Amino acid sequence: MISVTSLFDPIDKDLLTLTSNLKNLISARHPILGAAAEHLFGAGGKRVRPAIVLLVSRATMVDQDITPRHRRLAEITEMIHTASLVHDDVVDEAQMRRNVPTVNSIFDNRIAILAGDFLFAQSSWYLANLDNLEVVKLLSTVIRDFAEGEIKQGLTKFDTSLSLEAYLEKSYYKTASLIANSAKAASILSNVLPEVADNIYAYGRNVGLAFQIVDDILDFTSSSEVLGKPSASDLISGHLTAPVLYAMEEKPQLKVLIEKEFSNEGDIDLALNLVYESNGIQKAKDLAANHAQLALKHLDCLESTPSTKVLMELPEYVISRIY
Amino acid sequence: MISVTSLFDPIDKDLLTLTSNLKNLISARHPILGAAAEHLFGAGGKRVRPAIVLLVSRATMVDQDITPRHRRLAEITEMIHTASLVHDDVVDEAQMRRNVPTVNSIFDNRIAILAGDFLFAQSSWYLANLDNLEVVKLLSTVIRDFAEGEIKQGLTKFDTSLSLEAYLEKSYYKTASLIANSAKAASILSNVLPEVADNIYAYGRNVGLAFQIVDDILDFTSSSEVLGKPSASDLISGHLTAPVLYAMEEKPQLKVLIEKEFSNEGDIDLALNLVYESNGIQKAKDLAANHAQLALKHLDCLESTPSTKVLMELPEYVISRIY
Numbered sequence: 001m002i003s004v005t006s007l008f009d010p011i012d013k014d015l016l017t018l019t020s021n022l023k024n025l026i027s028a029r030h031p032i033l034g035a036a037a038e039h040l041f042g043a044g045g046k047r048v049r050p051a052i053v054l055l056v057s058r059a060t061m062v063d064q065d066i067t068p069r070h071r072r073l074a075e076i077t078e079m080i081h082t083a084s085l086v087h088d089d090v091v092d093e094a095q096m097r098r099n100v101p102t103v104n105s106i107f108d109n110r111i112a113i114l115a116g117d118f119l120f121a122q123s124s125w126y127l128a129n130l131d132n133l134e135v136v137k138l139l140s141t142v143i144r145d146f147a148e149g150e151i152k153q154g155l156t157k158f159d160t161s162l163s164l165e166a167y168l169e170k171s172y173y174k175t176a177s178l179i180a181n182s183a184k185a186a187s188i189l190s191n192v193l194p195e196v197a198d199n200i201y202a203y204g205r206n207v208g209l210a211f212q213i214v215d216d217i218l219d220f221t222s223s224s225e226v227l228g229k230p231s232a233s234d235l236i237s238g239h240l241t242a243p244v245l246y247a248m249e250e251k252p253q254l255k256v257l258i259e260k261e262f263s264n265e266g267d268i269d270l271a272l273n274l275v276y277e278s279n280g281i282q283k284a285k286d287l288a289a290n291h292a293q294l295a296l297k298h299l300d301c302l303e304s305t306p307s308t309k310v311l312m313e314l315p316e317y318v319i320s321r322i323y
Numbered sequence: 324m325i326s327v328t329s330l331f332d333p334i335d336k337d338l339l340t341l342t343s344n345l346k347n348l349i350s351a352r353h354p355i356l357g358a359a360a361e362h363l364f365g366a367g368g369k370r371v372r373p374a375i376v377l378l379v380s381r382a383t384m385v386d387q388d389i390t391p392r393h394r395r396l397a398e399i400t401e402m403i404h405t406a407s408l409v410h411d412d413v414v415d416e417a418q419m420r421r422n423v424p425t426v427n428s429i430f431d432n433r434i435a436i437l438a439g440d441f442l443f444a445q446s447s448w449y450l451a452n453l454d455n456l457e458v459v460k461l462l463s464t465v466i467r468d469f470a471e472g473e474i475k476q477g478l479t480k481f482d483t484s485l486s487l488e489a490y491l492e493k494s495y496y497k498t499a500s501l502i503a504n505s506a507k508a509a510s511i512l513s514n515v516l517p518e519v520a521d522n523i524y525a526y527g528r529n530v531g532l533a534f535q536i537v538d539d540i541l542d543f544t545s546s547s548e549v550l551g552k553p554s555a556s557d558l559i560s561g562h563l564t565a566p567v568l569y570a571m572e573e574k575p576q577l578k579v580l581i582e583k584e585f586s587n588e589g590d591i592d593l594a595l596n597l598v599y600e601s602n603g604i605q606k607a608k609d610l611a612a613n614h615a616q617l618a619l620k621h622l623d624c625l626e627s628t629p630s631t632k633v634l635m636e637l638p639e640y641v642i643s644r645i646y
Contacts, residue, residue: 114474120440120470124447136456140447141448
């Protein structure tokens with residue numbers, strides 16, 4: 001399995017600059033938010049989203065250096081992502097994210113709402129000051145899609161009539177929209193032709209979907225450090241993802257358990273076993289692999305650069321997490 | 324005392340259109356948010372902020388009709404304002420606002436955070452689609468100022484070293500920034516000269532400050548329907564406003580009570596009496612009147628229209644609430 005650190009080699013320094021800029025942008029203004037920023041932008045994050053922005057920037061600038069606006073766009077992308085995580089954690093009353101305590105658990109809901117609002121507000125402001133209306137439109141669509149996705153997710157809890165299409169739409173809002181639109185925006189800052197920008201968008205959309213599907217599979221297959229077994233947190237909270245949607249087609253009893261919202265003791269273990277007995281996980285893996293392959297097809301428009309090479313390897317890396 | 328309904332006569336129909344558009348913009352997409360929207364944009368709101376946008380629009384278009392973009396800007400202004408109120412109420416754990424239960428109290432924090440995020444997100448998106456970078460910048464500054472103001476307010480609770488300047492800055496972030504920047508944006512959509520736009524901004528800034536100071540005075544002088552006496556909610560929660568800042572200069576004991584955060588029973592009544600015994604409220608009234616007068620001076624740049632007349636009467640109306 002490729003490590004993400006070596007994968008991002010061509011933009012190593014760019015990512016270090018990004019992290020230090022992000023900490024400065026937030027903490028310079030407010031000590032309290034500074035503590036949250038240190039926590040949010042500190043060690044641990046994989047920075048996949050800004051990395052894609054930086055890679056697309058380098059791949060489309062070819063022999064020239066990337067501009068301060070490309071860097072700022074990468075920072076905005078991470079700020080929007082982080083803001084959405086902070087509010088998500090308040091909404092979901094989450095205590096931990098990736099083995100790190102959430103802002104709402106370390107501080108309180110008040111600070112977490114303010115920190116999220118502040119990050120959204122700062123990113124809107126930096127965005128406007130990139131002085132490119134098309135880029136502003138692309139990223140404001142992302143912010144809207146996030147809100148849309150969160151609401152859709154809330155409305156479809158334990159809803160066994162959720163279709164695979166609706167699941168993919170939700171995943172687009174939640175994850176792929178940011179990756180697709182910010183990647184496209186990076187290419188626009190490099191003044192590429194419209195058809196190149198559209199291909200970059202399609203690449204980002206498919207990588208983003210693969211990424212989300214893989215995340216949803218890992219919730220069933222990867223042992224959590226705390227539990228020593230998969231947490232299946234999505235299923236428990238009623239978020240039906242690809243493995244469950246496929247499994248329900250084979251196991252009608254699973255549907256019944258979900259509709260009863262696991263009201264009897266042991267229902268969750270029963271449901272989990274039905275998912276594992278079915279081909280749901282395998283079918284979800286195929287779905288992710290399919291989107292990873294689709295992504296690749298959209299990179300022919302790019303010249304051969306070290307960053308282009310990484311963009312070509314990224315879909316495979318995403319998929320390698322489930323193999 | 325002039326009633327606000329008759330004051331806004333020239334834009335009566337515009338405000339009706341605005342209210343129905345706002346309800347549609349939100350509720351068309353989500354039934355749950357629809358309920359919140361009905362609650363938020365339903366009867367009761369005075370719509371002062373979008374009214375100023377519409378009045379500036381009409382006053383700067385003179386004989387021509389205002390454009391759909393002027394109307395959209397007024398809607399965006401009210402959406403941003405409402406979003407900030409919804410999140411404020413979660414942060415402050417408020418149960419009531421202007422005698423109406425808050426979104427967080429009727430629904431829950433989850434829905435209130437999502438509704439606020441959705442309103443901010445929708446407004447960013449509509450904003451970008453006004454296709455005017457200068458307007459995008461002005462309004463994104465407002466969103467940033469809101470977050471800044473909320474944080475500043477949180478950090479200066481019970482802080483008796485707060486200066487009048489810092490209080491005015493906080494009031495600018497909280498209230499005047501939206502009024503000033505959205506009014507300026509309306510004039511920019513009418514293609515006015517830069518110096519006219521700057522005067523409109525200065526008008527909005529001063530009206531906004533007067534508005535906030537008056538609100539802060541009313542917290543000490545106006546009987547709440549529920550309590551039958553002034554609620555003094557700002558003082559109780561440690562938000563030091565103009566009447567208190569002035570009163571502290573005369574009554575050192577008030578400072579002590581605040582610094583102890585009213586830890587003994589009866590401290591709040593004691594503190595309130597000190598405010599009433601001092602000239603704090605009168606000095607705050609003078610401060611508000613001063614900003615109302617300053618506002619007026621910036622309207623000479625406008626041609627004489629029915630809307631200009633209302634803009635000229637508005638500062639006096641704001642002040643009349645405390646006399």
